[in-house]
Structures are given as C-alpha cells and as structure tokens.
Amino acid sequence: MNVTIWNEYVHEREDGEAARIYPDGIHATIAAALADVGDVRTATLDQPKHGLTPDVLERTDVLLWWGHSAHDEVADEIVERVVERVLDGMGLVVLHSGHFSKPFKRLMGTRCTLRWRHDDRETVWTVAPGHPIAAGVPESFVIPEQEMYGEFFDVPPPDDLVFISSFAGGEVFRSGCCWTRGRGRIFYFSPGHETNPVYHQPEVQRVLLNGVHWVGPAA
Amino acid sequence: MNVTIWNEYVHEREDGEAARIYPDGIHATIAAALADVGDVRTATLDQPKHGLTPDVLERTDVLLWWGHSAHDEVADEIVERVVERVLDGMGLVVLHSGHFSKPFKRLMGTRCTLRWRHDDRETVWTVAPGHPIAAGVPESFVIPEQEMYGEFFDVPPPDDLVFISSFAGGEVFRSGCCWTRGRGRIFYFSPGHETNPVYHQPEVQRVLLNGVHWVGPAA
Amino acid sequence: MNVTIWNEYVHEREDGEAARIYPDGIHATIAAALADVGDVRTATLDQPKHGLTPDVLERTDVLLWWGHSAHDEVADEIVERVVERVLDGMGLVVLHSGHFSKPFKRLMGTRCTLRWRHDDRETVWTVAPGHPIAAGVPESFVIPEQEMYGEFFDVPPPDDLVFISSFAGGEVFRSGCCWTRGRGRIFYFSPGHETNPVYHQPEVQRVLLNGVHWVGPAA
Amino acid sequence: MNVTIWNEYVHEREDGEAARIYPDGIHATIAAALADVGDVRTATLDQPKHGLTPDVLERTDVLLWWGHSAHDEVADEIVERVVERVLDGMGLVVLHSGHFSKPFKRLMGTRCTLRWRHDDRETVWTVAPGHPIAAGVPESFVIPEQEMYGEFFDVPPPDDLVFISSFAGGEVFRSGCCWTRGRGRIFYFSPGHETNPVYHQPEVQRVLLNGVHWVGPAA
Numbered sequence: 001m002n003v004t005i006w007n008e009y010v011h012e013r014e015d016g017e018a019a020r021i022y023p024d025g026i027h028a029t030i031a032a033a034l035a036d037v038g039d040v041r042t043a044t045l046d047q048p049k050h051g052l053t054p055d056v057l058e059r060t061d062v063l064l065w066w067g068h069s070a071h072d073e074v075a076d077e078i079v080e081r082v083v084e085r086v087l088d089g090m091g092l093v094v095l096h097s098g099h100f101s102k103p104f105k106r107l108m109g110t111r112c113t114l115r116w117r118h119d120d121r122e123t124v125w126t127v128a129p130g131h132p133i134a135a136g137v138p139e140s141f142v143i144p145e146q147e148m149y150g151e152f153f154d155v156p157p158p159d160d161l162v163f164i165s166s167f168a169g170g171e172v173f174r175s176g177c178c179w180t181r182g183r184g185r186i187f188y189f190s191p192g193h194e195t196n197p198v199y200h201q202p203e204v205q206r207v208l209l210n211g212v213h214w215v216g217p218a219a
Numbered sequence: 220m221n222v223t224i225w226n227e228y229v230h231e232r233e234d235g236e237a238a239r240i241y242p243d244g245i246h247a248t249i250a251a252a253l254a255d256v257g258d259v260r261t262a263t264l265d266q267p268k269h270g271l272t273p274d275v276l277e278r279t280d281v282l283l284w285w286g287h288s289a290h291d292e293v294a295d296e297i298v299e300r301v302v303e304r305v306l307d308g309m310g311l312v313v314l315h316s317g318h319f320s321k322p323f324k325r326l327m328g329t330r331c332t333l334r335w336r337h338d339d340r341e342t343v344w345t346v347a348p349g350h351p352i353a354a355g356v357p358e359s360f361v362i363p364e365q366e367m368y369g370e371f372f373d374v375p376p377p378d379d380l381v382f383i384s385s386f387a388g389g390e391v392f393r394s395g396c397c398w399t400r401g402r403g404r405i406f407y408f409s410p411g412h413e414t415n416p417v418y419h420q421p422e423v424q425r426v427l428l429n430g431v432h433w434v435g436p437a438a
Numbered sequence: 439m440n441v442t443i444w445n446e447y448v449h450e451r452e453d454g455e456a457a458r459i460y461p462d463g464i465h466a467t468i469a470a471a472l473a474d475v476g477d478v479r480t481a482t483l484d485q486p487k488h489g490l491t492p493d494v495l496e497r498t499d500v501l502l503w504w505g506h507s508a509h510d511e512v513a514d515e516i517v518e519r520v521v522e523r524v525l526d527g528m529g530l531v532v533l534h535s536g537h538f539s540k541p542f543k544r545l546m547g548t549r550c551t552l553r554w555r556h557d558d559r560e561t562v563w564t565v566a567p568g569h570p571i572a573a574g575v576p577e578s579f580v581i582p583e584q585e586m587y588g589e590f591f592d593v594p595p596p597d598d599l600v601f602i603s604s605f606a607g608g609e610v611f612r613s614g615c616c617w618t619r620g621r622g623r624i625f626y627f628s629p630g631h632e633t634n635p636v637y638h639q640p641e642v643q644r645v646l647l648n649g650v651h652w653v654g655p656a657a
Numbered sequence: 658m659n660v661t662i663w664n665e666y667v668h669e670r671e672d673g674e675a676a677r678i679y680p681d682g683i684h685a686t687i688a689a690a691l692a693d694v695g696d697v698r699t700a701t702l703d704q705p706k707h708g709l710t711p712d713v714l715e716r717t718d719v720l721l722w723w724g725h726s727a728h729d730e731v732a733d734e735i736v737e738r739v740v741e742r743v744l745d746g747m748g749l750v751v752l753h754s755g756h757f758s759k760p761f762k763r764l765m766g767t768r769c770t771l772r773w774r775h776d777d778r779e780t781v782w783t784v785a786p787g788h789p790i791a792a793g794v795p796e797s798f799v800i801p802e803q804e805m806y807g808e809f810f811d812v813p814p815p816d817d818l819v820f821i822s823s824f825a826g827g828e829v830f831r832s833g834c835c836w837t838r839g840r841g842r843i844f845y846f847s848p849g850h851e852t853n854p855v856y857h858q859p860e861v862q863r864v865l866l867n868g869v870h871w872v873g874p875a876a
Contacts, residue, residue, distance in 0.1 A: 106547060107547045109547035110525060110619050121389075123389040123391075125369075125371075125390070127370045128837065129371055130746060130837050132875035135874075139371065151346045151359075151383065152345060152346060152348055152358065153346070154620055156618070156619060157379070157597055157618060159816075161376070161380065164370065164383060165391070166385040166389050166390065167385075168389070170340075170342045170385050170387070171342075172342075172384070179594065180594070180787050180788070181548050181594060183786050183787035217792075218792040218870075306811070308568060328765055328766035328838055329838050329839050330744055330839060349527060349618050349620065350618070351656035373744070375837070376816055378598070378814055379597070398813065399566065400767050400813060401568065401767050401768060402567050402568035403568055436573075437573040561829075563808045563809075563828070563829045564808070564809060565810070577809065588782075589797075589821065590782075590783060590796065598814070599818065602831075604824075604827050604829045605823075609782070610780075610784075610829055612784065
C-alpha cells in the first residue's frame, strides 16, 4: 500500500509546544507509526504543489491530511485533484482540525463546523466494536489533554460511526466517522491537537493504522 | 392519533422514591404530557392481557413502553402481538430500561446490553438538529440526576441518531435512536429512571412528543 | 408551508414535445399538483436573480428544482445562497436531470453521474413502505415512457432509500433518495423527463407531495 | 480464516435438476470456490447437531448458510448458538432462500418476506463500487436463469447496499445487503436457486469470496 501523509507543517516550526512535541513535524510521527503499512511518504504545504503532484497522487492509495492554520493557502487546483482522486477510489484519512480543510469540506458538502474550547480530558468510546477500525482498540481510552471538539458537528450523518468522545466539561463528539464518496472511503478522527502529544499515544496510533487499512484498497 | 402508554407499574406501587415522584405511575405523568396528541390511553402489566388486547393494539397508532423489573412477566403471546403490530406499521417508543424488554429485543435482534451504574448528571446533546424529533429541543440540556447508561449499547446501528448523552463520570451513550422495522418505526430514548423526576422535565416531554409524532402515521 | 418551484423553463418554450405536454412549463404543472400544500410560488431562470432573491429564499420552506440544459447559466451567487439556506434548514426536492444541477452537486460532494439512454418503460418499486414519502404510493407503478437513468448513480449512500426503479432494458436506479445536510433535508426523485407527461401522473404527484412534506419543517 | 459452509442438502439428494447441477451438494461447489480463503469445511442438516457443534462454531470465523425446504427442521438450540456466535463476532453469509432461515430471521427481527416467482433472467448491478464486496465484480452481470426475488424485501434497511438486481419481468431486489449485529457482520446475497447453476458462475463466486472476507475478522 502506498500511503502519503500530508501536513501543513506550520505550528511545529514555530517556537512552542508543537515544536517540542513534534520536532520533525506531526507527519514524521505519524509516518513512524504507520511504517509497517507499506510505502509511506510525507508531503507538506511548502513543497512545490504542496508535495501533491499528479504523479504522487496517482500513486497514492491512502492520503492522510492534517491542517489547521493554513487551510486557505492550499491551492484550489490541488484540492480539486485530491477530491477527484478520492472519488476515483483513493482513501482519505482526515485528522483533527482537518475538519475545516478544503478537501474535506468539498467532499462533505456541509459546513463542518463544531463547538470547541481549550484543552480538556477526552475519553474515546468505541460504539462499533465489530468495525475493522475498532480492532484492537480498547472499549474506551483517555487522552489526558486534548482540545475540546463538541457537537453539533455539521457533517452528513456518517455511514459508520465508530467512536464517540466525551470531555470533562460534559460535551460529546462523534470522534470517529466513516463515509463513502464515489469509489473512495473517508475516515475522520478528531483527536490530534498540535500542542498535545496525542499522536504519540499507542491507542491513537492503532486507530490510524486501522483507519488506513479501512479506507485503503480491498485486499 | 391513538396513543397507548404501557407501563409495568411496579416500582411506583412500592414505598419509595418512585412512588413519591410518580404517585399515579410513570404512565400517568407521560399521559398528561402527551394529552394534546390525540386519544391517549394507558395500560399496565396487572390488567388482563396486560391491557394490550388485540382490540386495543389494533386501534393503537403509537405504543410507548416502560418496563424494568418485570420484563419476564410479560406474556410471550402479547409480545408476539406487539411485534406483529409494529411490523405492520404501529409506531413504538421504548423508554429507558425498556431496552431490555421482550418486544424491543425481538425487534432489534441483538442483546441490547449496555453499561450502567448509579445516578449521575446526564447531559443530552442534539446531533441531528434537522430531525423532527429534535424540533424545539435545545442544543443540549442537563438531567441533574439519572441512572448512567453507557456504551457499548448492543443495538443495530440506528437509522437516525438524534441524541448522544454524556455523564459526569465520562461515559457516553446514544440516547436517542431511530429504526424502521417492517412498516413500523421505533424510537428509543434512554433517560427516565424511576427514582428521578425525569418525565416531569419539559425538555424530556418535548422529546417524547416529537418521538410519538415521528413514529406515528404520516399525516 | 411556503413552497417555491424553480424551473429553468427552457425546453417548454421551444417548439416540441415539452411545449405540448407542459404548455405553461413544468413548474406550472407541479404547482397545480401541490396547490393544497400551502403558499406555492414558482421561479424561473430568466427572472432577475433567477427569481431566487434573498427575500424569496428566506421565506421559502421547501424549494423544488428542475433543470437540465442550462445548469451552467445558474449564477454561482444564487447557488451559494440556495446551499446556505438548505444547510440552515430549508427543504430541497431535486427532480430528474436536476441531479446535475449546481446546488445538488455542491450538497452531495460527488460527481452525481449516472447511466442514461433514450426513453423506456420505467417501473418504480417502493422499498421502504413505512417511510412517509411512500404513504399512499402503490407497491409499484409504471411510467410508460421515461428517459432511462441507471446505476451507478454517483451520490453518497442515501440516508433513506425509498424507491428503486427498473427499466425494460434491465437497468436499475435508486430513484427516490433522502439525505440530511446541515439542518436541511433533501429528496431526489428521478422520473420527470420533459418529453414525457410524467408530472401529470397521479402516482408521481403523490410522491412529490409526500416529498415536500418530508423535507419541510416539522409540524 | 476458518470457514464453515452449512447446507441443508435436501434438494440435491432428490432426483432432479439440483442433483444434476450440484451432484455433491451446493456446499461442495461453494467450498471449491472458496478453497483459497483458508480452512474451509462443510456441515449439513443430517449430521449430529447439524454439524454445528459448539466446538465447530467456536472455531468458525465465517459461516455460510444455504437452506430452503427444511428451515423448520433446524433445532432451536443450534439456531441460538449460531445467533450468539454472530453477536460475539462470527461473520455470517446468508444465501438465497436462507432469507427465511431461523438464524437470519432472529438476527433481522423482521419477517424477511419477499415477492417471488419462477425463473427469469436476473441482472445484478453494483451500486457501491467502492465497497470491498464489489472488488473485481463487473458493473453488472447477468444470471441467465434464476428464481425471481422481488421487493418489498422485509428486512431492516441495510447498513451497506452493494447490489440491486432487476428481472426481465420488471421487478427489482436489493440482492446484496450488509448489516452489523453485535460484534458480527452479516452479508445476504440473493442469487442461488438450487435448479440453476448460479454458484458455478465466476461473478457469483467472486461475490461470495469478497463477502466472506468482508464479514470475516479484520486482518
């Protein structure tokens, strides 16, 4: 399987928590976690064509997307190409603040808005234990600190709902959602704020691994 | 619309909180809340045929069901008749511990198990604000004390998921779920423990009212 | 209920079958069929702002959309407004070749392509007899001549699938599909080619009536 | 993967078409088609415990079920065990007239009735080309002769709808349906009448192979 991890790679280059937690970028941490999946590459906003040339996208079976502060800097031409590839069958895993990325909004057709506030304890619950994305994931696990994302999450009702999170403040969020669009599959997973070490957590890495397999080509 | 509210009516006859909160039974409180819907009647376990004679069921457009301690005392013959009526188009609203009632388990085909513990603060969140059952219901509302029901809730993935609840202990629950079975519609709403005044709460009454309309016959 | 029927109104003004079958436009025939629903108005492409001013859209509870040869002439500014209104809760009924209209494609996020060929006998089957849109609609009914629309129909899996059609040539099509997007509801119904008298057929009129109620505001 | 193919094995032992087409039973033909999947065994009604001892079921990852004339002869004790295993995570592929088998009806909770008549040409259309069960299956394929199964098929709305069939007589049928129940997955595929050589057809064998993988344990 050919996997491309796309990251805007902005926060981690500024002097702060993100740089401390992800010194080589979020993409590097995720790439290490997915190393056994197949041929794993990364691409970032600052590269020519954001690293997503027609060639790269053509060879990509699964694309992961992390973006936050620079959604608007992603060229519409690249967005269009990503959307077309998904409709043709490329898998897409959208992470955390990627809920507001251009490709995700285009594919959902809705506003993708949500409720949010500063960090809080998140508990992730499996509500579809027979789903391949839940394989090996505990019934529930805690992310000690994570930006709160809460309902109403303005996305189409997911085809499969795999995880629901609660926050210490009482909010809930559909944190693991699956959709099919065209011939492609999309998995959104909400944990992953840049100033928390979420992608270092084994349970999260397991979810990403399963998600990549689920959106990827049938064996 | 002809509505029948079925209640096992056991806890409220014992000397305790339930009797204090629902002196005439949970069914009486719900009947008062639904008075404007049409012709609203009640039926209880101790009546002949549990009050659900062929005649009564034939005339019933929507049946509500509250049961807990006496699920096993409901005669299989009556269960069969309720199930057949739902498949023929009668609406069914199942409440709280009714998740373990015979008709609900028969119609779901799964174990209908869940996680539970003593009372806790429940916050109900609307995750489908455009759904008719959410009409006039706030984005979120708090039930100060309610028995905790948590995931994994072993039911088929609902056709529509309207509410998700969180509890102060961190649990989550798909608290408002819709299914279609045969020509009938089913709405399950989890709040409603007998020792908490849940059915006196206006937001809950609104949900029940909307639920009855949604499972009821198309205008 | 305030209903606006939008029609590009192009084919019916040309000298041909469409003009003979719908001398005042498809919108006029549909408006007559929906007369009892409430306040029913029509709007057409050639009007200022295509008849869809902010005021009109603000007052509209349900918008019906028929377009075919002039999709590209619909101004993006109007499309945007329609999409925003749907996400805010306005109901949308999309008809026949409207599958390729700009608002529908925006809301679906997919290509909305399908297989098609010249007229053939279409048989419409109800596969969700308990759905409000199927109320009073026969188990199946025949449209003697209708442009063939066949699978694969590249739309997101519908939240509710109400009708499936077959054609004499052996093709099948998901001809009655429901989606929720934001706070709004969308119903797509495929029969309705301009050179066949489909909207004069009572069963089709019943489907449209039910569809308008289903996407419309909860009572 | 451990696969068990269960067949009532009645028709093929009588002197007729079924015996000619499936001299060693439908289960033997399917077993040959699935040989590469893993450890494939068969079980039949006439064996002790119908060949489905606790041991066999415990070791089975995916169970296929073909039954027709002897549904009532399947012991309730065995049905119960099959249902429990599915809810615990065993995959289940139900074939053709198995729509009326006891385990399927128990798991669906509905009547599972359908419309049927004598043989006719069936065309199977893929309506979810990105679904793993559709991998390598053509956009459409024809089964020259097959018992007609038509809508309304009284099952819960499938979680995924993969195939829809049409018949020369104009009927349609949701011929490839997926559900999740408990921790288990269920795939129903309708082609497979005993007097037609359906399970010898490569496209059908591919669907069964994909179905077994889809309901089977995540890799």
